[in-house]
Amino acid sequence: MKLQIKLVLYNAVSKALIISALAVVIPMLIQKIVYNHLDKRLNARHEKMMRMIKIGGLNEIALDQDCSFDSYNIFKEEFVSISPLATLPDGFGNTVIINSERIVDSQLLKHRVLSQTFLYDNQLYKIEIGEGLTSAEELGNTIRNFTLKIMLAVVLLSIFVDLGFAQVLLRPFYNIVNDKLKNIKHPTSINLTPVATNTFEFAYLDRSINEMMTQINEAFRLEREFITNVSHELLTPISILQNRVENMINDPQVPDEVVNKLADSQKTLSRLSRVIKALLYISRIENEQYIKNESAELELLVQDVLDETDVLIQDKNIRLDKSQLEPFVFKPCNKSLLHTLVFNLISNAIKYNRPEGSITVTGINQINQYHLRISDTGIGMPADQLPYIFDRFKRLRPDDDMGFGLGLPIVRSIAEFHQIKIEASSENGKGTTFDLYFPASST
Amino acid sequence: MNVLIVEDERQLSHEIEIFLTKQGYNCDVAFTGKSASEKIYVNSYDFILMDVGLPDNNGFQLLKETKEMGKDAAIIVITARGSLDDKITGLDLGADDYLPKPFSLLELQARMQAILRRKHGLKNNTIQLHTFTMDIQNRTVQADGNTIPLTKKEFDILHYMALHKNRVITRVQLTEHIWGDILEEDYESNYIDVHIKNLRKKLSQYGNSDFIETVRGIGYRLNMF
Numbered sequence: 012m013k014l015q016i017k018l019v020l021y022n023a024v025s026k027a028l029i030i031s032a033l034a035v036v037i038p039m040l041i042q043k044i045v046y047n048h049l050d051k052r053l054n055a056r057h058e059k060m061m062r063m064i065k066i067g068g069l070n071e072i073a074l075d076q077d078c079s080f081d082s083y084n085i086f087k088e089e090f091v092s093i094s095p096l097a098t099l100p101d102g103f104g105n106t107v108i109i110n111s112e113r114i115v116d117s118q119l120l121k122h123r124v125l126s127q128t129f130l131y132d133n134q135l136y137k138i139e140i141g142e143g144l145t146s147a148e149e150l151g152n153t154i155r156n157f158t159l160k161i162m163l164a165v166v167l168l169s170i171f172v173d174l175g176f177a178q179v180l181l182r183p184f185y186n187i188v189n190d191k192l193k194n195i196k197h198p199t200s201i202n203l204t205p206v207a208t209n210t211f212e213f214a215y216l217d218r219s220i221n222e223m224m225t226q227i228n229e230a231f232r233l234e235r236e237f238i239t240n241v242s243h244e245l246l247t248p249i250s251i252l253q254n255r256v257e258n259m260i261n262d263p264q265v266p267d268e269v270v271n272k273l274a275d276s277q278k279t280l281s282r283l284s285r286v287i288k289a290l291l292y293i294s295r296i297e298n299e300q301y302i303k304n305e306s307a308e309l310e311l312l313v314q315d316v317l318d319e320t321d322v323l324i325q326d327k328n329i330r331l332d333k334s335q336l337e338p339f340v341f342k343p344c345n346k347s348l349l350h351t352l353v354f355n356l357i358s359n360a361i362k363y364n365r366p367e368g369s370i371t372v373t374g375i376n377q378i379n380q381y382h383l384r385i386s387d388t389g390i391g392m393p394a395d396q397l398p399y400i401f402d403r404f405k406r407l408r409p410d411d412d413m414g415f416g417l418g419l420p421i422v423r424s425i426a427e428f429h430q431i432k433i434e435a436s437s438e439n440g441k442g443t444t445f446d447l448y449f450p451a452s453s454t
Numbered sequence: 455m456n457v458l459i460v461e462d463e464r465q466l467s468h469e470i471e472i473f474l475t476k477q478g479y480n481c482d483v484a485f486t487g488k489s490a491s492e493k494i495y496v497n498s499y500d501f502i503l504m505d506v507g508l509p510d511n512n513g514f515q516l517l518k519e520t521k522e523m524g525k526d527a528a529i530i531v532i533t534a535r536g537s538l539d540d541k542i543t544g545l546d547l548g549a550d551d552y553l554p555k556p557f558s559l560l561e562l563q564a565r566m567q568a569i570l571r572r573k574h575g576l577k578n579n580t581i582q583l584h585t586f587t588m589d590i591q592n593r594t595v596q597a598d599g600n601t602i603p604l605t606k607k608e609f610d611i612l613h614y615m616a617l618h619k620n621r622v623i624t625r626v627q628l629t630e631h632i633w634g635d636i637l638e639e640d641y642e643s644n645y646i647d648v649h650i651k652n653l654r655k656k657l658s659q660y661g662n663s664d665f666i667e668t669v670r671g672i673g674y675r676l677n678m679f
Contacts, residue, residue: 243507243534247463250534250556254469257559260672261476261621274624274672281626284556322605326648 014184015177022173023166030162037158041151046123049142050108053125056140057106060091061129069093069131088143096128096135103128110144121145183208184216191220197299198227231298238294242287249284256280289417293403296348296424303429306342307349309381309449310374316353317372323361330369337374339381342452344429352425355418356385356445363389363443379451386444391437400435457501458482460490460516461532462508470503473559486510494520499527501566504549506533506540514543521548528569530562558627560618561634567617581616583678585661588616597660607632608653611646615666615676624673650674 080093090113106127112119122141129136186206195201201224206217256277259265265273295301313336317324324331341349360370368388375382392400401423404416426433432448457479461467464485471481482497484490487508494502506514517529531544534555541552550569553562571579571590581588587596593609595602604612614631615623628646650666657663667675 239535246534246555247466251463251465251469253556254466254473254559257627258469258472260624270622271671274626277624277626280556281630319607322607322648322652323645326651 015174015181018177018180019170019173023170026166026169030159030166033162034155034159038151038155041154045144045147045151049123049144049147050125053108053123053140053142054106056091057125057127057138060138060140064131069136088146090122090139090141092139092141093136094139096137099135100128100137113141121148180210183210183213187213187217187220191217191224195224198224198231199299201228234294235298235300238291238298242291245287246284249280249287253277253280253284286417289421293417293421293424296421296428299428301345301348301428303343303345303348305344305346306340306452307344307346309339309341309349309383310336312346312349313353313357313372313374313383316350316357319354320357320361324370327361327364328367329361329364330367332369332371333373335373335375337376337381339374339376339449340452341381341429341449348425348428352422352431353385355422359418360385360387360389360443363387363391365389368442381449381451383447383449384444385447386442388442391439391442393439394437397435397437401433455479455501456482456497456499457503458484458490458493458497458499458527459503460484460487460508461503461505462486463505470559470562473563477563487516490516491519494525494527495523499525501569502527502529503562504529504531506531506544507535514547517544517547517549528566528573530565530569532557558630560614560623560627561631564614564617564631581613583612583616583676584665586657588613595657597657600660602656602660604653604656607649608656611649612653612676615674619676619678622669622672622675626673628673 081090082092083090104127106125108123108125110121111124112121113124114120121144123144124139124141126137126139129138183206186208190206191201201221203221203224205214205221208214208217256273260270260273260277313333317331317333357370357372364370364387370388371384371386373382373384401419403420423433425431426447430450434446434448435443436446437443455478457474459467459470459474459481461470461483462485467483467485471483474481479501482493482499484493487510490502490504490508502520504517504520506517508516517531520527520529528550529548530551530553531540531549532553532555533540533544541554544552550573551565553565579589579591581590583595585597586602588594589596590613593606595604595609595612610632611628614628625646632649633645650668654663654666657666665677667677669675
């Protein structure tokens with residue numbers, strides 16, 4: 012889940028919680044206030060009634076024959092009733108206020124009722140003063156509903172505001188990820204200018220990434236330097252040996268058997284220097300030391316390689332099918348690297364082919380890409396070895412005395428350098444197919 | 455022909471000296487940039503083989519100095535750093551060719567020959583190989599007025615062998631000359647053998663091609679007397 016959504020949800024949930032709590036508390040408060048208010052009024056009336064009774068006597072307030080009195084105002088909102096009592100109740104003389112429902116004109120109405128028993132003329136009476144609760148409750152409901160609605164509106168509004176705010180807040184984060192991590196093809200190409208932000212955490216992240224990238228860059232620089240030094244230190248002695256062997260081979264005083272051995276040594280030396288050169292080559296490609304600013308007509312490049320290797324194809328009587336080779340311009344690229352890539356694949360297809368076999372080269376323009384396929388009818392390889400064919404020094408065929416296992420790693424490095432997707436598939440004894448997907452040029 | 459070998463690795467300069475002396479060049483050797491600079495100033499050389507990895511001097515500095523002295527010696531830059539930048543820098547500064555270590559001595563000689571032809575416009579642009587005539591300028595081989603259709607590589611092989619006639623050329627030397635640019639791992643292959651087979655087949659249609667001799671287990675020799 013996005014942090015932006017999370018922040019907004021968190022805010023919304025916490026606000027909703029507060030509002031629900033208020034929804035419980037507010038009606039209680041309102042009720043309390045209303046009762047408080049009513050009780051004051053009831054007490055005041057009670058006092059007034061009792062004063063009237065004291066001064067004017069009970070008869071003054073027009074009691075009935077049975078010495079009781081009931082008075083309701085017209086909307087049944089208020090009433091006063093005094094009725095004689097036969098027995099002495101508990102809590103004589105205490106003023107009690109309770110809610111009770113009264114039937115008035117066959118209507119059940121809720122009232123707040125104050126009641127008290129008192130003695131008058133040696134007769135027990137009970138006075139009850141009531142105040143209707145209906146209107147007060149309606150007022151409470153109205154206030155509660157209104158408050159809830161406003162709060163709901165506030166929550167909704169704040170969700171939108173939060174969404175926008177979180178987006179602005181998180182923008183530096185996406186800038187850092189895109190500028191410093193995602194769009195970086197190679198650590199040396201990073202831009203170390205700080206991303207604009209006044210959020211401490213993002214500035215911290217940005218700084219940390221910059222520090223890390225600087226270290227990585229330093230590591231790359233050291234590796235390049237190391238490679239240069241190693242190559243110099245190894246290639247110079249090889250050079251001495253190779254030239255000495257050459258001089259000895261051409262020395263007439265050296266007997267033929269020795270010359271044979273010298274020729275073998277020369278092969279070994281050549282192999283050694285080729286391994287070093289191949290490793291250097293891969294390192295340089297991976298370190299982006301090659302410039303890709305050329306454009307290549309791929310079908311012509313493939314044709315060049317096929318021309319170069321034609322002699323070998325014919326020598327093995329291999330049938331070559333290149334009838335489906337559509338034109339395609341690939342740029343930016345490094346032509347010499349691409350040539351090596353195609354050459355290594357074609358050369359493999361010849362080397363591991365059987366006599367009278369065939370090689371099919373197809374190049375098809377697809378949406379946003381060009382699909383180059385090189386397949387042979389060679390010895391193939393078992394499926395379990397397929398994942399390792401691009402690894403350095405993996406010689407997958409035990410009887411393979413033909414290479415030292417750097418041809419395909421070179422192919423992969425060049426492909427990655429150009430963002431060419433490469434896939435290999437093979438069937439043991441039937442042949443191998445390499446699929447290359449060249450991204451279409453953006454311009 | 456006077457050659458100055460500027461190479462701090464004494465064993466290497468010694469081997470180059472042995473080889474070039476045998477080929478009839480007068481060799482002079484310098485182990486440091488300083489002594490090389492002095493020698494170039496005093497003497498007149500036709501060729502300077504210049505290692506750009508000298509301990510006391512960036513080789514390119516020496517190259518610049520030499521050019522500033524107005525010396526017209528042909529300069530071949532030698533480097534073990536092998537990076538493309540070195541090649542471009544060297545050629546930009548006026549070097550005539552560039553050889554990455556390790557290189558074959560035969561390759562060195564072939565490059566020197568090519569420079570001579572280019573610089574001095576050698577009049578003799580044809581090589582007579584028994585009944586065949588090689589035209590270096592137009593890259594053709596003719597016999598009795600017929601042009602033999604050789605591929606680029608077949609011509610290169612024949613030319614290389616003609617340059618080093620009467621001398622055993624190993625498969626490695628030939629392979630490195632013909633396929634040098636390609637970083638293909640497979641040098642044990644029979645690429646060269648296939649090319650020689652085809653070359654012989656084409657030549658023998660127009661004359662005797664026995665002068666290309668197979669030296670068993672080693673390579674080939676082009677015999678001329």
